Amino acid sequence: MNARKHSRRVAWPRRMVHLILIVLALVFLTLFLLLPLATVFVEAFRQGIGPYLEAIKEPEALSAIQLTLLVAAIAVPMNVVFGVAAAWAMTRFEFRGKALLGAFIDLPFSVSPVVSGLVYVLLFGAQGWFGPWLDHHGIKIIFAVPGLVLATMFVTLPFVARELIPLMQSQGSEEEEAARVLGASGWQMFFRVTLPNIRWALLYGVLLCNARAMGEFGAVSVVSGHIRGLTTTMPLEVEMRYNEYEYVGAFAVASLLALLALVTLAVKTLLEWRYGDEIAAHAPGGH
Amino acid sequence: MRRRVLPGFGLSFGYAVAYLGLIVLLPLAALAWKASGIGFEGLVRLLSAPRTLAALRLSVGGAVVAALINVVIGLLVGWVLVRYRFPGRRLFDALVDLPFALPTAVAGIALTTLYASNGWLGRWLEPLGIKVAYTPLGVFVAMVFVGFPFVVRTLQPVLSALERDVEEAAESLGAQRWQTFFRVILPMLAPALLTGFALALARAVGEYGSVIFIAGNIPMRSEIAPLLIVQKLEQFDVAGAAALGVAMLLLSFGLLVLVSLLQRWSQRWAERAA
Numbered sequence: 181m182n183a184r185k186h187s188r189r190v191a192w193p194r195r196m197v198h199l200i201l202i203v204l205a206l207v208f209l210t211l212f213l214l215l216p217l218a219t220v221f222v223e224a225f226r227q228g229i230g231p232y233l234e235a236i237k238e239p240e241a242l243s244a245i246q247l248t249l250l251v252a253a254i255a256v257p258m259n260v261v262f263g264v265a266a267a268w269a270m271t272r273f274e275f276r277g278k279a280l281l282g283a284f285i286d287l288p289f290s291v292s293p294v295v296s297g298l299v300y301v302l303l304f305g306a307q308g309w310f311g312p313w314l315d316h317h318g319i320k321i322i323f324a325v326p327g328l329v330l331a332t333m334f335v336t337l338p339f340v341a342r343e344l345i346p347l348m349q350s351q352g353s354e355e356e357e358a359a360r361v362l363g364a365s366g367w368q369m370f371f372r373v374t375l376p377n378i379r380w381a382l383l384y385g386v387l388l389c390n391a392r393a394m395g396e397f398g399a400v401s402v403v404s405g406h407i408r409g410l411t412t413t414m415p416l417e418v419e420m421r422y423n424e425y426e427y428v429g430a431f432a433v434a435s436l437l438a439l440l441a442l443v444t445l446a447v448k449t450l451l452e453w454r455y456g457d458e459i460a461a462h463a464p465g466g467h
Numbered sequence: 468m469r470r471r472v473l474p475g476f477g478l479s480f481g482y483a484v485a486y487l488g489l490i491v492l493l494p495l496a497a498l499a500w501k502a503s504g505i506g507f508e509g510l511v512r513l514l515s516a517p518r519t520l521a522a523l524r525l526s527v528g529g530a531v532v533a534a535l536i537n538v539v540i541g542l543l544v545g546w547v548l549v550r551y552r553f554p555g556r557r558l559f560d561a562l563v564d565l566p567f568a569l570p571t572a573v574a575g576i577a578l579t580t581l582y583a584s585n586g587w588l589g590r591w592l593e594p595l596g597i598k599v600a601y602t603p604l605g606v607f608v609a610m611v612f613v614g615f616p617f618v619v620r621t622l623q624p625v626l627s628a629l630e631r632d633v634e635e636a637a638e639s640l641g642a643q644r645w646q647t648f649f650r651v652i653l654p655m656l657a658p659a660l661l662t663g664f665a666l667a668l669a670r671a672v673g674e675y676g677s678v679i680f681i682a683g684n685i686p687m688r689s690e691i692a693p694l695l696i697v698q699k700l701e702q703f704d705v706a707g708a709a710a711l712g713v714a715m716l717l718l719s720f721g722l723l724v725l726v727s728l729l730q731r732w733s734q735r736w737a738e739r740a741a
Contacts, residue, residue, distance in 0.1 A: 198551055201543065202547050202553055204547075205546075206547075206555075208540060209562055212611075213566070213612075213615075215581055216577040216581055217565065217569070217577070219577045219580050223580055258486075262482070262486045262487075265479040265482045266487075268479040269476060269483055272473050272475075273480070275476075281484070284487055287491055288491060290669050290722060291673065291716060291719060292673025292675065292692075292693050292696075292712075292715050292716075292719070293676065293693070294673070294675050294693035295673070295696065295712040295716060298498065298709070298712050299495055300494055301700065302494070302705065302709055303494050305705070307703070307705045308501075308705075309500075330490070333490055334490055357472050360472045360473065361472065366475055369474075370475075388567075391568050394570070395569070395571070398571070398675035398676050401676075415571075415676070418572045418576065419572050422576050422680070427580075430576060431576070434570075434572070437570045437573045438573055441569040441570070445562075445565065445568050448564065448568075449557075449561040
């Protein structure tokens with residue numbers, strides 16, 4: 181009894197070490213992560229709430245918000261459909277080249293955002309493969325909304341698939357096979373068995389995909405052309421205002437993006453707490 | 468052979484491959500094709516230009532240093548979050564992902580403001596002779612910031628699964644605490660640390676948004692490779708931009724191969740331990 185008590189209680193020099201390590205980690209997290217976050221809001225409200233609201237209500241800001249929502253509203257669903265299809269093929273069937281397909285899905289994570297935008301300029305820009313043809317038919321992709329959408333789709337392509345594949349792999353296909361044997365059609369099986377089984381992981385993937393889609397900077401900056409009110413998304417509006425020394429305006433728009441990041445983190449944490457088992461143990465995905 | 472009862476292989480596989488081909492592979496083919504336009508000599512001239520070399524050195528060298536720093540700090544933070552209980556632990560745990568969630572442009576202007584000479588941190592560092600904003604040091608800071616979550620997040624599951632008996636056995640055999648840590652725990656964490664290192668590295672090499680604000684972008688000194696691509700594009704040097712893009716892509720592929728090798732290694736290690 182006495183011996184057990186002794187081994188359970190941590191000796192005080194070791195407790196000091198624990199305390200020092202905890203303090204070191206928390207000081208780092210505070211200085212390195214919390215302080216930049218706080219800076220965004222402090223700078224945004226530096227001149228009070230009036231100038232902050234004005235900066236957000238400017239037409240350029242409003243159109244940037246609209247454009248960001250529009251781009252995400254197209255890119256995210258596209259990648260959801262792709263993610264579900266890719267995960268279904270990868271986890272329910274055996275085929276040659278599966279590892280290669282998996283590697284290609286991950287590819288955008290290891291491509292610099294600038295290169296992700298550049299490739300579309302090379303495809304659709306004035307000097308690109310399809311540039312002359314597009315120009316002849318009066319279709320604009322680069323320096324226009326379609327280019328922004330494509331670049332965003334490229335950058336956020338892996339998110340949903342990466343969440344679904346490990347989960348569907350570990351769940352196996354017994355329930356789906358049972359549904360089929362009992363006479364369910366393919367779509368019935370999908371909507372009544374597969375989708376309910378993966379809904380939380382799907383939501384998790386959508387959350388991360390959306391955060392990246394709305395916050396993407398490098399890729400969209402290459403294809404945007406920075407035409408104010410037409411092709412500037414929120415992150416680009418932040419950059420333009422900042423470079424024009426409009427600090428309150430830049431941080432005001434930035435604060436909206438920071439708020440989006442906080443909401444994303446909150447929902448993500450909530451999903452992990454409540455549905456941790458239904459969201460596969462996932463390797464950290466890059467951005 | 469088992470009869471296939473599950474439907475939709477043709478549809479899902481076909482759609483996934485077509486989508487991937489159109490969104491990722493076709494554009495990358497255009498990149499390779501355009502890059503070949505400058506020819507071998509042009510490529511050599513471009514890649515051996517002092518300005519290109521300086522930028523590549525900063526992007527790759529800075530990313531390596533930043534990833535190393537992240538291994539050390541990630542180990543500390545991951546260890547503290549998994550092993551110790553203290554108030555606010557879950558909040559700090561959630562905070563770790565902030566660099567993933569915060570748009571890079573926002574991180575960029577926030578870090579710049581923070582480390583500028585009149586910023587909250589800059590005003591303390593500058594009297595000490597440490598200039599961060601608009602120097603190569605600023606590039607490191609931004610790279611550490613964007614790569615920070617990787618090491619912590621690859622480490623946490625491994626740390627949680629670590630059998631305490633091993634440590635207790637080592638200690639009952641008379642090992643000091645630090646001996647246990649360096650001889651027993653660290654080797655078991657090595658695969659996860661290496662994976663986190665490679666992921667943080669791959670992210671930092673191509674990083675653009677968070678770096679360009681704080682870097683000051685002084686040619687030969689604090690100019691990163693992705694910025695050089697943007698500049699070439701602005702000067703309508705499409706082939707040059709593409710060639711630099713290919714060079715960066717090949718660098719990333721090398722890292723990707725490294726990551727997959729490391730992952731295989733860590734998996735084998737996990738199986739052996741089980």
